[in-house]
Amino acid sequence: MDTSERQPRKQGWRFVLLALVLAVAISGLVRSLWIDVYYIPSESMEPLLGTGDRILVSRTAFTSEPIQRGDVVVFDGRGSFAPLSSGKGPLVDAIAAAGQWFGLTGSDTTYVKRVIGVPGDHVQCCSSEGRLTVNGQVLEEPYVYPGDEPSKQKFDVEVPEDRLWLMGDHRSRSADSRGLLGAPGGGMVPFDRVIGRPVQIIWPLDRFAEVPRSVQAEPSKNGQ
Secondary structure, three states: OOHHHHHHHHHHHHHHHHHHHHHHHHHHHHHHHOEEEEEOOOOOOOOOOOOOOEEEEEOOHHHHOOOOOOOEEEEEOEOOOEOOOOOOOHHHHHHHHHHHHOOOOOOOOEEEEEEEEOOOOEEEEOOOOOOEEEOOEEEOOOOOOOOOOOOOOOEEEEOOOOEEEEEOOOHHHOOOHHHHOOOOOOOOEEHHHEEEEEEEEEEOHHHOEEOOOOOOOOEOOOOO
């Protein structure tokens, strides 16, 4: 093969490589600013989100509307639900981050939970009916996994400024704010750790569906 034949092939490979680099760069920009992809590694948010689901997460969902009770949020749990450092070393962390970026694995430090208490709320478990109360009123929770109790663990918390009290929908399978009551921060997650809101299940295809924001965790007007 002469030099004239090699040159077009070499240029072709350079073009492909450049296209791949640009695609990754653009994807990274989109995912860091607007929308990201996350893998659900557990059953803690069933029936809304199942183990193995891949979800699109809007990073701008809460820029125009504030976080409300009932919102499902994706958040960085470092410093609250998880240690600030994994302790596994930079190489292992980089490999794990790559798997998470491609949506192949879950994250040990990224969580999906539902907002039960916002700043100023007094959240308790449980009422005489065995249900959660917020500011003295029974909380209506149609999203809780069928057959689960609102919580087997009793608690009585005041949510401070710029913090959230978060719980999973599958209460018997969820490690959430309840399990961190004795830890620094008392299970509360800072607002600035919220990454965004799930808006779409994209995989598996038989579960392809929008994740609605219509269900709000509101105190009942009829119960105490």
